[in-house]
Amino acid sequence: MVKESKQSGGLEWRINVPNETAAKVLVSESKSQIRVCNGLRGLIVGFMSRIWKFLQKAWSLAVREPKKAIHGVKVGVALSIVSLFYYMRPLYDGVGGNAMWAVMTVVVVFEYTVGATLCKCVNRAIGTFLAGALGLGVHWIANQSGEKFKPIIIEVSVFLLAAAATFSRFIPTIKARFDYGAMIFILTFSLVSVSGYRVDELFELAHDRLSTIAIGTSLCILTTMIFCPVWAGNELHYLITNNMEKIADSLNGCVVEYFGINENVNSKDEASDKVSQGYKCVLNSKATEEAMANFARWEPAHGRFNFRHPWNEYLKVGALLRKCAYCIETLNVSTNSDTEAPVILKKHFSKYCIGLSSSSSDVLKEMAVIMNTMTKSTKIDLMVNEMNDAVQELQGVLKSLSKQPIIRDSKNGTGGGNKSSTTMVRVMEIVPIVSISTLLIEIAARIEKGVEAINELANKAEFEEGTKKSKQSENQQNSS
């Protein structure tokens, strides 16, 4: 912008001041560049922060449930092993180019729990075998009937079998156990019958596929059962046990909070958190429980569970727990209702309600102990009796409400025995307390049914007798 000109002989400096429009263009150009840069940076930063958040989430999940991270490692190990088939010449020559099927089997069949993996393995094996045999049969028939009818027969058979097998997947009994098998059946049948039109060595193909699938499935089963196995049965057992504890905590927390024993705000928040978290998990646990029970049926004896462990009984117990959870959901509403019961009444009832809720949650916790130790409890009947006593006491208090005025604080004087209604409480004020009491009584009834279900389970699963241990320890004490 500084120009040297030789006008009029002398040396003269002329400074070209850039005109405004050019300046504006420059400025706006640099501005738009900066904006683009900023936009890009923003995009990149946003993208990175999203990835970072995702990684944080993944990390926290891995820390919370390391089993799931281990499952990832297990799949990696199984795939690495199966891919070795490609590298080792002798093995490769054995199964030929079909080693691909082994890789595919591992990827598709390897599930989180042992039961699910076994279920898929068995389904895959049976489905492949049946469909392979049927495909060969149809192929043979088609070959016998001449070149003209061959494609028609094959097409029609593919259509009919695919339609029938697909529809069968909607039927509950098939859906629960053989859903995957039906899919594999369709897949294999159409591959075998259709590819037969081209490939002549069908038997060899079938043999290769079966052997590669056998390699894949056995590898999956070994990996899933040897390294940190996750048994569906075990998971179901602990899910139900956990649900019992959660409901016990929710029930107690809810009632204690309402009658205001914990005056501390912090502990109240914690308690209400526990309450809302606890039983809400149970409300929607049906699908998970059913899936796990389904998978658990495929599992061999493991740990403390036999092959024919009565998994169905777990579903019954689970259903009863859910019924308790529905009641607690309504209880939670009553305790948070606007109409506040008078303080005297609350104090009068608190003893009985808290007594009932704590004895109910004791029963639930004892049920959890039965499940955890897998021994029949000697105390449970006693505890149920205690709970029933608490129920009758509460019912008695409800009955007495109409017969005598509420007992006031000892300072104010003692309550009389007459029907005279000077200290009578208005019905609207009783409503929340009455509904809480009836709900508690109903929950106790449901828990009792739960105890029956647990006893049934304990009998069918042949839990140890709870008395044995104490007797043994007595004997040991006597002998020593």
Place this chain on the structure above:
Amino acid sequence: MVKESKQSGGLEWRINVPNETAAKVLVSESKSQIRVCNGLRGLIVGFMSRIWKFLQKAWSLAVREPKKAIHGVKVGVALSIVSLFYYMRPLYDGVGGNAMWAVMTVVVVFEYTVGATLCKCVNRAIGTFLAGALGLGVHWIANQSGEKFKPIIIEVSVFLLAAAATFSRFIPTIKARFDYGAMIFILTFSLVSVSGYRVDELFELAHDRLSTIAIGTSLCILTTMIFCPVWAGNELHYLITNNMEKIADSLNGCVVEYFGINENVNSKDEASDKVSQGYKCVLNSKATEEAMANFARWEPAHGRFNFRHPWNEYLKVGALLRKCAYCIETLNVSTNSDTEAPVILKKHFSKYCIGLSSSSSDVLKEMAVIMNTMTKSTKIDLMVNEMNDAVQELQGVLKSLSKQPIIRDSKNGTGGGNKSSTTMVRVMEIVPIVSISTLLIEIAARIEKGVEAINELANKAEFEEGTKKSKQSENQQNSS
């Protein structure tokens, strides 16, 4: 056993009576044969009857839900079409022996609803593409690093990516949308990177696979969208609408049955059946609703639903309906409780309780109408107001319980206005009525929240204005 002998010239008949042991052997042999026959027959008959029952079940399912049978036919059609690729020479030469992948894609990807099929198609395409590209990249790096390191690099990369992708399937956001894609990613990556060790024409392989998958997926999408499409969005819409009607019927049936308006035994049974069937479906509908909402997001605009229809709002409405169902579950308990309320009290309350329950179920039915017609209702606010009036009336009756004695039959005389407790009902007898009333009030509150959720949904989904029609019809009337 009748022998003709010619002894002593004359004709003599001798009858050989078979000895006892032989007879016994014969009898026992024939007995065991009969037993085996019977056993076999029993087995065959049992087997046949089981198959017969299974077929009956399948038939009744097909009659009840013909859509599911049609889905089977659709899969059959799609598979028959894709298997034609094997027969038509030019097409076969185009995609080579990889036509198998097209068959496999159809079998694996074809789902019941359009949304689920689209979700799987997109997942399969993205997963295959990403994994193919990454596999080629790893392959190239491995090739650059010499024969010695090549297998190590490939094995390590397979292990790491398989483990990471498997673990990512547990993260909720991935699980909800890209679960299948992650599996396909692992599958394709391991196949590409591992098979690359042998096959030189990797690019060709990748190209073939992508083109066959494109053929399979496009065929699936066409078939699922053209012949009797089952839209996940539609299903979700009608599921929620149906749930509203079910809850309305359950609520009304439950209250009416308790207050004993239907004295007829048969109709009572029917009603109670309806009650128990209706709301119980809603209790466990969460998983289905979430899955459908997930699939509905993948669907293009169809029928009355746009691409970005607010499916999330349906989940909110569904959750509120479930909360109503929890209350009805408790209500059902209260109405079946042993302590019977006195007849006078029942009569006194029946008007208000039935009034509230019928106005509540009217609101629910109006909500269902809003959903069905997809037009905003002009009546709903009025109906909510009516419901709230009914709530206040019932609350008023509850309050008045304490102030004045219950009105007896006109024969016995009129109730006075004093607090004197001659006609006072005992509290224990009020309990069931009081809890039913509070539950009805709570249900009304939850229904009101449901109406808010519906209005939110109607705004976001831009439902038609309900007034338009009536205005239009008015205009038409005026002009004519």
